Each structure stands twice: as structure tokens, then as C-alpha cells.
Amino acid sequence: MYGCAECGTLKFIPFRCHSRFCPTCGALYSQKRAQAMSFKLINCQHRHCVFTISKELRHYFLEDRDLLNCLFDAASSVIHQMFYKMNKSQNFTPGYILVLHTFGRPLEWNPHIHCLISEGGVGDTGFWRKVDFFSFKYMRHAFQTALLSLMENRITDPQKKAQFKREKALSYKNQKDGFYIYAKPTLADKNTVAKYIGRYLGRPVIGLSRIDSYDKEKDTITFHYNRHDDEVLVTETIPAIEFIKRLIQHIPEKDFKMIRYYGVYGRHRESDKKLYRLIHPSKKPFLQSFLKWRSGILSSFGYDPLKCPKCNSTMKFLELYFNHKRVSLEDLYEKAMGKCRPKCRAPVQTHSLSC
Known part of the structure; x- marks a missing residue:
């Protein structure tokens, strides 16, 4: 939950699912993966x-x-x-x-x-x-x-x-x-x-651009592809369960x-x-900034998710919710203590999120 310090507007921002098969998260994962490879070349x-x-x-x-x-x-x-x-x-x-x-x-x-x-x-x-x-x-x-x-x-x-x-x-x-x-x-x-x-x-x-339609009555999915042998466009309609079987394998x-x-x-x-x-190492932080959550939403959908819809000021982080329950940062730090590096013995208040 984010809040505006100027007008008091509250806004919830959902978590990402981080699944490779999610149209949004999977696309972001592919972009980050391709960017990491380009840095090594x-x-x-x-x-x-x-x-x-x-x-x-x-x-x-x-x-x-x-x-x-x-x-x-x-x-x-x-x-x-x-x-x-x-x-x-x-x-x-x-x-x-x-x-x-x-x-x-x-x-x-x-x-x-x-x-x-x-x-x-x-x-x-x-x-x-x-x-x-x-x-x-x-x-x-x-x-x-x-x-x-x-x-x-x-x-x-x-x-x-x-x-x-x-x-x-x-x-x-x-x-x-x-x-x-x-x-x-x-x-x-x-x-x-x-x-x-x-x-x-x-x-x-498979990309979303290749999925043409979903028929709710017949429970079928239509998608297309260019045949590898001769590049002829092929349109295929199969049951939704068969489509899922092909994906999850x-x-x-x-x-x-x-x-x-x-x-x-x-x-x-x-x-x-x-x-x-x-790519010169000095350009890494600049290019990586384009794939951050806030910049990605702005470049893809044309709006800043942290801008207040009423007064246009930048909203600030207030609270974290998980399974519809408020979670304090202190609780997160306490749960993370068991996963900290063995050398880390600092008080909970001084821990960082990366730790």
C-alpha cells in the first residue's frame, strides 16, 4: 500500500507472480535474461x-x-x-x-x-x-x-x-x-x-501475439505459427486442455x-x-534501470504507477499486505534471520532487505 503525503490518497500495488508462463512476468524475465547475456558479450x-x-x-x-x-x-x-x-x-x-x-x-x-x-x-x-x-x-x-x-x-x-x-x-x-x-x-x-x-x-x-482467440463455448484455443519448412502460415485450433498440456511439458x-x-x-x-x-560496464546501471518495475510500467503503459492520481505527486510506501493481512517489516526481518548469512549477527533493525 502506497500513500500520498499531500492529499492522503491510498493505492494498492499487487505483487508479481514471477512465473515464466505469465504474459507479463515471463516477458520481463526474458528481457532481463537477454540483457544479462548482452552484458557478457x-x-x-x-x-x-x-x-x-x-x-x-x-x-x-x-x-x-x-x-x-x-x-x-x-x-x-x-x-x-x-x-x-x-x-x-x-x-x-x-x-x-x-x-x-x-x-x-x-x-x-x-x-x-x-x-x-x-x-x-x-x-x-x-x-x-x-x-x-x-x-x-x-x-x-x-x-x-x-x-x-x-x-x-x-x-x-x-x-x-x-x-x-x-x-x-x-x-x-x-x-x-x-x-x-x-x-x-x-x-x-x-x-x-x-x-x-x-x-x-x-x-x-509462445507469445500472446500468436494466440488468436479463445472460444468459451467449445473450450478451444486458436493460435498460429509459420511452418519451419516453408514459412507457410498455419492456424491451429485445439482444446484448451490440450493447449495447456503442450505448454506445461x-x-x-x-x-x-x-x-x-x-x-x-x-x-x-x-x-x-x-x-x-x-556494452561498456559503465552503461549497465543505466540500461538496467529501464527494466525496473516503475520504469517498465511507464515505458509499456505510459503512466507512472507511483504518481498520485489526484495531485500528481509521488506516493510513498506505507504498509505491506500478504494474504490480505498486514505484515510489518520487523516481522519480515525476524523471519529472514534464519536465512541470513552465518557471519551476519547485526540487530534486526539494522538489517537490509537484501540481507
Whole structure:
């Protein structure tokens, strides 16, 4: 509850649900995630690659979600080995970010890895070396071999393992060129990189713009998408419960990391701090301020939520309510005492909210 010190007007501001599937909170989460990635990027050209798998293997990742880690490990090993072969003595290392997507455009189960990789890397000497040629023939075969080997080692059930060995042999027979890896054009401009991060790496399962209508009588939902093969617009109407089933299968497990940083972006060395970043560190606070709650409401809906509707003065925080009951800040501090860091032994009144 906020109050105006000038005219006494009171106003309640609701909490956010913080759910990734909420149209509002999920969009904000995606924006913050894309912004955090852009802060890590080096000021160089990047390439966006997509590591895919065959349809016959998708059900293994749905039945055992721990196998999704194999996608990260396989893609990372391929990129690391490819750059290592260029200069073994200098330990040539690029910077790359791997993002897991488990959905396709029709919301079906389709796990694949999006990779944003720098076209170059830094060695032990600290000098940057530019690389503008990637051997996708090698990457396809290497990714197929690495992923199938990792999956075979992770599957422990004897019956499933025997079935997987048969499908593994068929995979080598049917996909003689390896798993399909799609590489988008080089991202030379930093604004283009930022757009790609927001569009491909930070997007939710489905946007509100793709949901056309909801029929209350028939309990059906109509949505559209562009078919990946030929970009033809497809409109699909399905029961609401089926729509929900398609969505919730993409909810990740608790504490599962959908975004992982590798190479230069994943390590913390003093020499790497000398590399020029895509966004200068001095601009971070300014850009982060646009995603704060008050600024976000103002930019999205055109009004300041803390402005008094009567006298237009800035309202101040008065009280906090949870489950329709007033909660004092002292009570919050008392409850947080059990979660404080072991070194923190300060009186309750001196605690900060972050503590």
C-alpha cells in the first residue's frame, strides 16, 4: 500500500507472480535474461548456430529430463575441440552461450540447442585471433557422435539401453551426414546481436501475439505459427486442455539451468577482463534501470504507477499486505534471520532487505 503525503490518497500495488508462463512476468524475465547475456558479450562478430537431433531420439529426453544435460555437454565438447585443433599450443578458447529450447513452433516437444558463438577467441598469450570459417561438416558428425555416446552412458535401464543401441545404429545409418546444424549469417553489428538475443535466445514458449482467440463455448484455443519448412502460415485450433498440456511439458525442472556460459564467457580470469565488451560496464546501471518495475510500467503503459492520481505527486510506501493481512517489516526481518548469512549477527533493525 502506497500513500500520498499531500492529499492522503491510498493505492494498492499487487505483487508479481514471477512465473515464466505469465504474459507479463515471463516477458520481463526474458528481457532481463537477454540483457544479462548482452552484458557478457565481447565486442566482436558472433554467429548463431542451432544444434538439432533426429525425431526418433526426442522421446528419450522427455522421459528422462536428466538427458538434457547431454545436449549441453555434446555441443560444448564439439565447439571446444574445433577451436582447440586450430592452435593446440595456445589453448585457443572462444566465448559461447548455449540456450536450451524444448519447443517447436507448434509447441511440440523438440529439444535443441541455440548457440551464440564468437568468431574468434583468445589464447594463453592474451591476444585475440579472428576465425570466420566453421567446418559444419565436422560439427555435424562430431555432435552426433558425442551426443549418442553420452546418452548411451547415461541410460542405465537394461531394456531402454538395448532399445537405444538399436536406434543409435539406425541414426548412423539414416543420418550419414550427422545431425543437422543450422548456422545463421554472421552478426557483425552489435544492435543485430542484441535483437537476436531477445528474439531467439530469450523468447518464451509462445507469445500472446500468436494466440488468436479463445472460444468459451467449445473450450478451444486458436493460435498460429509459420511452418519451419516453408514459412507457410498455419492456424491451429485445439482444446484448451490440450493447449495447456503442450505448454506445461516445457516447464524446466527446479534449478535446471536453461542458459549456460562456456569458454571466455564462462571463466573468470584477469586477462579476459581486458577484452572489449559489447556494452561498456559503465552503461549497465543505466540500461538496467529501464527494466525496473516503475520504469517498465511507464515505458509499456505510459503512466507512472507511483504518481498520485489526484495531485500528481509521488506516493510513498506505507504498509505491506500478504494474504490480505498486514505484515510489518520487523516481522519480515525476524523471519529472514534464519536465512541470513552465518557471519551476519547485526540487530534486526539494522538489517537490509537484501540481507
